[in-house]
Amino acid sequence: MALSESSRNSLIPSFLYSFASQKSSSLDAPNPTTTAFNGAGGSGGLSSSAARSSSFVVAAPSEPSRKIEMYSPAFYAVCTAGGILSCGPTHTAVTPLDLVKCNMQIDPAKYKSISSGFGVLLKEQGVRGFFRGWVPTLLGYSAQGACKYGFYEFFKKxxxxxxxxxxxxxxxxxxxLAGSASAEVIADIALCPFEAVKVRVQTQPGFARGLSDGLPKFVKSEGTLGLYKGLVPLWGRQIPYTMMKFVSFETIVEMIYKYAIPNPKDQCSKQLQLGVSFAGGYVAGVLCAFVSHPADNLVSFLNNAKGATVGDAVKKLGLWGLPTTGGVAPAAATGLAKA
Structure with missing residues (x-):
């Protein structure tokens, strides 16, 4: 069932269709100025072509001269590229914090806090050790971001x-919610092998230097299917995370404009809009971390120990340990950076 134009416009960002709609309507609708002059029939009136040209709505200088058609191949390509740029580099940038968090989850007796965790890593592995596992992080979350944002728009439509x-x-x-959850299911299938190698490299010093030697070593040890043994916990971590991110961000931003800012969004400066978006993303990142942290512990546990099961993780960590082991603070900080 196709959406009507007005309904579809309410589901997509206005900047993607507003100019096109204005130009189309200005071309199709009668121009009062043209009608008035032509009706007079005077030779001194505006010519039809001149009057028609005056009815065009000219794009503002800040607007792109070419709009991408919604749900076209170019549109999905842009969404996919945006997902790669928004997920891969940001996750890679917080690799040191993610590394400390994973080690706190695996060995909380040794890595007791963020500060002491960084101290232990610095003492044992030096500064270079802070970015161990950055290659599988970059490639894995780039693939995840490409699928997440591209398929989100597809499933939303x-x-x-x-x-x-x-x-x-x-x-x-x-x-x-349905679109983000469906997209995340596919995105995590792309992420899972890289996440498995990343966790093993980060939590077992000496296992491998990175992806190039870690991937074949992992497959040799546990088989190809072993790369996906953490898929279900990964779904349990990422799907609620993504759903919470979209809903909480949109709700928080809407509330800020409704209760804290007197002017409508379209009348606010770009700097203010950026600040509001940052605030919404900041709070959304904390909420996402709380929702996804128990499953995050399962992912780290399963990918660290050969032959480990969910039952083993629950038995060792306990029901209380699942949402608390590794500390919500580093998880929240990681979530903030990624949001």
Whole structure:
């Protein structure tokens, strides 16, 4: 079922369709100025072509001269590229913090806090040790980001078409939740092998230097399917994380504009809009960390020990240890950087 133009516009960012809609409407609608002059029939009136040219809406200097058609191959390509740039480099940048967090989850007796964890790593491995596992991090989360953002837009349209114009507009939040969850399922399949190698490299010194020697060593030890033994816990970590990120971010930003800023969003400066987005992402990052931390512990545990199972993790960490081991603080800090 196809969406009506007005319903579809309510589901997508206005800057992607506003100019095109304005230009189209200005071309199709009668121009009062042209009608008035032509109706007069005077030779001194504006020519038809001149009057028609005056009806065009000219894009502001800050607007791109070419708009990408929604849900076209170019649109999905841009979303995919944006996902790569927004996930790969940001996750790589917080590799030291992620490394400390993983080690706190695996060996909390040795890595007791963020500060002491950095001290232990510095003493044992030097500064270079802080970025151990950065290659599988970069490649894995680039692949995850490409699938997450590209398929999110695909599933958002897919579910909107199924729901129909009325329900798609009425239940936009549910459309976003379903779209983000579906996209994350695919994204984690792309991420899982890299995440498995990353955790093993980061938590077992001497196992491997990085991806090039760590991947074949991991496969030789546990087989190809061993790369995916942490997939279900990874889904348990990333799917709630992504759903919480989209919903909380949108809700927080909406509340800020509604209760804290007197002017509508389109009347605010770009700097203020950026600040509001940063604040929304900051709080969303903390909430995401709380939701995903128990499953994050399972992912680290399963990928660190050969033959480990979820039952082994629960038995060792305990029900209370799952949401607390490794500290929510480093997890939240990591989530903030990634959000």
């Amino acid at each position: 897919y579910y909107s078409d199924i729901a129909g114009p009325e329900y798609a507009t009425k239940y936009k939040a549910l459309i976003y």
